Amino acid sequence: MSSHAPTASANTRYFVPDPSAWPFLLTAGLVAIILGAWSALEDKSLGSIPVYLGIAVSAFIIFRWFRGVALESEHGKYNKQVDTTFRMGMAWFIFSEVMFFAAFFGALYYARSLSVPWIGGEGAKGVANIEWPGFEASWPTNGPAALGGAFTNMSAWGLPFVNTCLLLTSGITITLAHHALKDNKRTACIVWMWATVALGAIFLYCQVVEYIHAYKELNLTLGSGVYGSTFFMLTGFHGMHVTLGTLMLFVITCRLMKGHFKPDSHFGFEGVAWYWHFVDVVWVGLFIFVYIL
Amino acid sequence: MATAHAHDEHDHSHDHHHGPDKGIMRWIKTTNHKDLGTLYLCFSFTMFFIGGLMSLVIRAELFQPGLQFVDPEFFNSMTTLHALVMIFGGVMPGFVGLANWMVPMMIGAGDLALPRVNNWGFWILPFAFALLLSTLFMEGGAPAGGWTMYPPLVLQTGNAFPLLIFAIHLMGISSITGAINVVVTILNMRTPGMTLLKMPLFVWTWLITAYLLIATMPVLAGAVTMLLTDKYFDTSFFTASGGGDPVMFQHIFWFFGHPEVYILILPAFGIVSTIIPTFARKQLFGYDSMVYATASIGFLSFIVWAHHMFTVGMPLAGELFFMFSTMLIAVPTGVKVFNWVATMWKGSMTFETPMLFALAFVFLFTVGGFSGLMLAITPVDFQYHDTYFVVAHFHYVLVPGAVFSILAAVYYWVPKWTGVMYSEFWGKVHFWLSAIFINVTFFPQHFLGLAGMQRRVPDYNVMFSDFNMLSTVGAFVFMAAQFIFIGNMLYCMFGKRGQVPNRVWEGAQGLEWTVPSPAPYHTFEDPPFLTDSETTVHWDEADETLTGVRR
Numbered sequence: 001m002s003s004h005a006p007t008a009s010a011n012t013r014y015f016v017p018d019p020s021a022w023p024f025l026l027t028a029g030l031v032a033i034i035l036g037a038w039s040a041l042e043d044k045s046l047g048s049i050p051v052y053l054g055i056a057v058s059a060f061i062i063f064r065w066f067r068g069v070a071l072e073s074e075h076g077k078y079n080k081q082v083d084t085t086f087r088m089g090m091a092w093f094i095f096s097e098v099m100f101f102a103a104f105f106g107a108l109y110y111a112r113s114l115s116v117p118w119i120g121g122e123g124a125k126g127v128a129n130i131e132w133p134g135f136e137a138s139w140p141t142n143g144p145a146a147l148g149g150a151f152t153n154m155s156a157w158g159l160p161f162v163n164t165c166l167l168l169t170s171g172i173t174i175t176l177a178h179h180a181l182k183d184n185k186r187t188a189c190i191v192w193m194w195a196t197v198a199l200g201a202i203f204l205y206c207q208v209v210e211y212i213h214a215y216k217e218l219n220l221t222l223g224s225g226v227y228g229s230t231f232f233m234l235t236g237f238h239g240m241h242v243t244l245g246t247l248m249l250f251v252i253t254c255r256l257m258k259g260h261f262k263p264d265s266h267f268g269f270e271g272v273a274w275y276w277h278f279v280d281v282v283w284v285g286l287f288i289f290v291y292i293l
Numbered sequence: 294m295a296t297a298h299a300h301d302e303h304d305h306s307h308d309h310h311h312g313p314d315k316g317i318m319r320w321i322k323t324t325n326h327k328d329l330g331t332l333y334l335c336f337s338f339t340m341f342f343i344g345g346l347m348s349l350v351i352r353a354e355l356f357q358p359g360l361q362f363v364d365p366e367f368f369n370s371m372t373t374l375h376a377l378v379m380i381f382g383g384v385m386p387g388f389v390g391l392a393n394w395m396v397p398m399m400i401g402a403g404d405l406a407l408p409r410v411n412n413w414g415f416w417i418l419p420f421a422f423a424l425l426l427s428t429l430f431m432e433g434g435a436p437a438g439g440w441t442m443y444p445p446l447v448l449q450t451g452n453a454f455p456l457l458i459f460a461i462h463l464m465g466i467s468s469i470t471g472a473i474n475v476v477v478t479i480l481n482m483r484t485p486g487m488t489l490l491k492m493p494l495f496v497w498t499w500l501i502t503a504y505l506l507i508a509t510m511p512v513l514a515g516a517v518t519m520l521l522t523d524k525y526f527d528t529s530f531f532t533a534s535g536g537g538d539p540v541m542f543q544h545i546f547w548f549f550g551h552p553e554v555y556i557l558i559l560p561a562f563g564i565v566s567t568i569i570p571t572f573a574r575k576q577l578f579g580y581d582s583m584v585y586a587t588a589s590i591g592f593l594s595f596i597v598w599a600h601h602m603f604t605v606g607m608p609l610a611g612e613l614f615f616m617f618s619t620m621l622i623a624v625p626t627g628v629k630v631f632n633w634v635a636t637m638w639k640g641s642m643t644f645e646t647p648m649l650f651a652l653a654f655v656f657l658f659t660v661g662g663f664s665g666l667m668l669a670i671t672p673v674d675f676q677y678h679d680t681y682f683v684v685a686h687f688h689y690v691l692v693p694g695a696v697f698s699i700l701a702a703v704y705y706w707v708p709k710w711t712g713v714m715y716s717e718f719w720g721k722v723h724f725w726l727s728a729i730f731i732n733v734t735f736f737p738q739h740f741l742g743l744a745g746m747q748r749r750v751p752d753y754n755v756m757f758s759d760f761n762m763l764s765t766v767g768a769f770v771f772m773a774a775q776f777i778f779i780g781n782m783l784y785c786m787f788g789k790r791g792q793v794p795n796r797v798w799e800g801a802q803g804l805e806w807t808v809p810s811p812a813p814y815h816t817f818e819d820p821p822f823l824t825d826s827e828t829t830v831h832w833d834e835a836d837e838t839l840t841g842v843r844r
Contacts, residue, residue, distance in 0.1 A: 014403030014482075014818060019314055019322035023413030030463070031420045038455040041525050043432070065409070081481060085406040088477040096469050096507045103515025103545055107530055115538035124608030131533070143536030147529055223527030226536035233522065 015082050017072075022065045029057035066251070070268060074260055083267055090271040094278045097241070101282055104237065108230040108289060112139050116226070119144055142225025152218040153227065156291035159210045163203050164287050167242075170199035171280045174249075174273050184263045186256065193253040196276070200246035207239050234290055238282055245279045248272045313814065321416070324408035325814060326393045327710070329415050333390030334703070336418055338779070340382030341696070343426070345772050347375040352734075352768040358755050368751035369437035370429070376440035380557065381464045382422050384691065387699040388560040389414075389471050392499050394710060396475060398805040398812065399493045401484030401821040406477040407470075414471040421463035428453035439749060441546060442517065444531040444539050448524050458521045465510040472506035475499055484804070484820040490581065493803055497584050498563030501591040505552040505559075508595075513549040516542060540605055547598035555594040558690060559587060561658075561698030562629055565651045567803075568705050569633050572648035573640030574800040579632040586625035586632075593622050603674045612671045619669040623662070630659055645798075646720030650701035653693055653728045661689030664739065679749075682742025688735045693728070700727075700778065707782065708797040712790035712811035715781045723781065726774035733767030 032054030039046035072078060114123070120137025121129030129135065132144035140153040154160065177192035211232075214220040222232045252272050255261065261269055313319040313328065320332060350371045354362050363371070393411065397404055405411045428435040433451015436442070442457070450457065479500045483492070492500075519542070522528040529535025531542045562583075570577045577583065599607060599615040607615075633655050642648070664686040668674055677683060700723075708714045737760035746757045753761065793810040804823070808816050 014820075016404050016815065017324050017408055019319075019324055020409050020412065021318075021322050023409055024321045024416045026413060027416045027420050030417075031424070034424065034456070034459040034463070038459065041455045042452045084481050085477050088481055089407060089410075089473055092473045092476055092507055093469075096473070096511045099508050100511035100515050103512045103519075103548075106512075106545060106548070107515075107519065107541060110541045110544065111530075111536060111538070115533075115541060116536050118538075119533060119536065124610070125606060128533070141536045143529060143532070143534050145534035147532075147535040148527070221527070222522070223529075225529050229519075229522070229528035229530050229535070229537065233519070233528065 015078060022061050022068070026058055026061040026065070029054045029061060032057065070255065070260065073268065083265075086267050086271065090267075090274060094274060097278065098282075101234075101237065101285075104230065104234050105285065105289065108234065111226045111230065116141055116143075140227035140231075142227055146225070148221055148224040148228060149219055151220040151224045151228070154210070154214060154218065154220060154231065154291060156287065159206050159213075160287060160291045163206050163210075164283065166199050166203045166206070167280050167283050170196045170203070171277060173199065174276055178269065178273055181256075181261060181266060181269060182263050190253060190256050193249065193256060197246060197249045197253060200242060200249060200276075204239065204242055204246065207235070207242075231290060234286055238279070238286055241279050241282070245272070245276050248275060322412070324404070324412055326397050326404045326408065326411065327812065327814065327816075329411050330390045330393030330395075331710075332415050333386045333393055333418075336415070337383055337387035337390055337699075340378050340386070340422065342775075344375050344378035344383055345775070347371045347378065349768060349772060351375065352765040354751050355753070355761050356765040357762070358753050358758055360752060363751070365751045366434055366437055369439075369749060370435040372749050373436050373438065373440050374425070374429070377425060378422070379691070380440070380553070381461075381468075382418070384557050384695045384699070385468065386415075386418060388499075388502070388557075388695075389475075391495075391560065391564070391699070391702050391706075392471075392475050395706065395805060396478055396496055396499060397482070398808065398816050399496050399803055400479065400482060400487055401804050401817050401823065402478060402482035403815060403817050405474050406482055407474045410470050411474050414467045414474065417463050417467040421460045421467065424456050424463070425460040428456050431456075441543075441550070442520060443546075444520060444523065444542050447520065454524060455521065458517045461517050462514055465514045468506050468510045472503035472510075475503040476507070479503075484817075484823050486823040490584065493563075494566040494577065494580070494583055494587075495560065495563035498559040498566075498587050501587050502556050502559045505556050505591055505594065509549040509552040509556075512545060513553075516545040516549065519545075540602070540607075543602050543605060544599065547601045548595075550601065551598040552591075552594040554690075555590055557695050558658075559590065561654065561695050562587065564698045564702045564705075565633060565654050566629075568647050568651040568701055569636050569655075570802075571705075571798050571800045572645060572651075573637045573642050575636055575640045577632070578635035578638075579628070582628055583632055586628040589625040590622060593618065593625070597622065600669055600671075600674075603671050604678045616669055616671045620666065623666055626662055630655060630662075645704075646715070646717060646724055647701045647705035649721065649724045649728075650697045650704065653724070654697045654701065657693030657697070657728075657731070658690055661686055661691075661694055664689065677742060679747055680742035681738040681746045681748060684748055685735050685738035685742060688738070692735070693731050697727070703782070705798075706805070707785045708793045709805060709810050709812055711785045711788075712793050712809075713785045713788040714793055714797075715785050719777050719781050723774055723777040726777070727771060730767045730771040730774065734764050734771055735767075737761075737764050 032050045034054075036046055036048060036051030036054060039050070040048070114125075116139065117123050117137045118125040118128045119132055120126070120135055122137055135144035142148050142151060173192045173195040177189045177196060180186070180189035180192060220228055220231070222228055224231075249272060252269050255268065260266075313325065314322055320328065323329060323332075348371075350363060351368065354360070354368055393405065396402075431451065431453045433453060435453055436447065436450045436457045438447035438450060447457075448454070479492070479496055519528065519530040523531055529537045531537050531539045533539070566577055566583055597615055597619045599611055600619045603612055603615070644652075664682065668677055668683065668686055704715060704720055741757050741760050741764075744757065746753050746761075790811060795809055796806040797810060798806075804821060805812070807821070
């Protein structure tokens, strides 16, 4: 704490924002999406309007909210303490995201090293095999009932390897952009940022191609037993995070082009960079545990 | 996002000295930690009453053997929703409300670190519970598979199923945002000089609690998402024919669920550790060991989850590991109980309502802890599992545990919040009715469980009739007694102000007692002085560097 002890008189006061209707409206938007999704999954009574309305409201509010924060920052309303608050908040948010992925990685490990071998008759609970005589444990598998029919698993060394290279390269380009920003070379920074955005977008394109390949040619679907479930849920949630990350990179790049951020003060940029590195690390985990092993 | 700028003064008058909006918009738009704390607490008590009504439906049905009032499906919906409402709607928002009110005042901060996010975290909750409770009126009924949502049973839920999942997603967002806010506030907003080991224990326990929330709520979100995709999108996480395993859900769920148990009790430990020293007029015994015990419990809570699943068919090594790790938790918990007792030893004790609730907490929580120790023993758990013994156990730690601590905290701090002293007479009446009838309700359930009465079944063997009748009577009187509390609180909210000194309790320490009662809308616009008399921890005589120091 003492290292952040405010010194200038303007900094001794705590920053307290004005009352705001954004959070309430964002919640209302989310609830509209939920009602629409519920209706789509169950009785179809509401149609698709609530989902679109909810997405529009939520997107608008998120835009307004972040814009408001960016303007407050650019107008110098924030002191050192607020900066630390944002840093800590972002770090803990990323930790919560790590734990979200941990649930799905946990499911993958559990299925691979415990439940599938047990159904195959191995290990401490191999007695489960009496339900499925003749089933031999292997990985990948769609289970003793071969749910979804025969499938081919996704090879690691085609598009997934290309995607690994793309994301790792984007980790380098965003670092170069960060160094350029710190050295006040704004043009270089913006160029590297566009490179990063492009790499993210190409990654997403490759991922879509890979999914189409899986569904059309490999007969690998969400319904392909526990392999299909873990494969698509892990890569799918990762893909959603890459989409979000690419959007965030895009917004930051636009802000850079508008002249936002200073060499010594640019947490908006850094927070997005942290998020991008997190997405990168998750992908490396996916590449090793889902694709290679 | 930005560091300090020289032209900071321009917008200053604008930031501060802002009164609240008028009418309903004040509450919808507020970013003030006291407003939001009030909203959280009002929401929490509303949910306590809704969940309490559900428990009365359960107890009414169980008053006599046979089916009296409700059909079994609805009975199961009641047990399911009662748990979800009480845990996610009652206890957790209650503690978050207390954290909202007290953490900034205790550490000398102006507000929580992220006030707008704080508003978001609250306003998600009424929506989430509106969605959850609306399932009662849906085709196929409300979820009835138990709050633990085990597949494949829960997948048989009707139309309501997606709303159950989405409501839990919303509660998760609320908890995670709230927890991030509390952690960042505590780590970043303490007034200069308040080092970590000088923080009040309520702040410490909330720090660990918030960490547990951030680590586990996303795991719950993942688990319920898998349920959703298993039901609607053909995945087979929990289907053996596809290579999955229904037991896998239980592992993932309880990896969240056990830390959740400590999320529900650690802030209670902090409250009791605040109240007992005040009314014993002594420093808390063993402050450092309390902190380490809290942290140990936080760590251990991650490696004990499968003790909820001893009978599900785990490898023997797993059963043994989870039995011993669970028993280990008794050590730091014992440290806490002994510290509370040692704090009272030779103290100048008085027994105002908060102290009575805190004392009842120490005694009755320990009863619940001991029955937990019994349940931790794998071989005997095979007899206790899914019986009323388990029901008695967790209600002892949650009602005279968590709920009593919330009541104690409200009685303790409400004069600071409103500037009106509650009625001590009615507070004591409330306490004695609550303390007696909570035992009438739940103590017989130990015997019922040991004799073999199962949970979540609306009917039972006639030999269990007497104890069930007793339990139902206890539940109804306990519920009735809570209206005394509501009356007392309404009196505090709308009574005549200005009769209460800053330091409401003569033995109380902490920064919250240095500000007027009621506390001003913005408590600290500047970081306050920290003097030795206002650190609630034992003061190291050699360490005088902070006394009266203004940085």
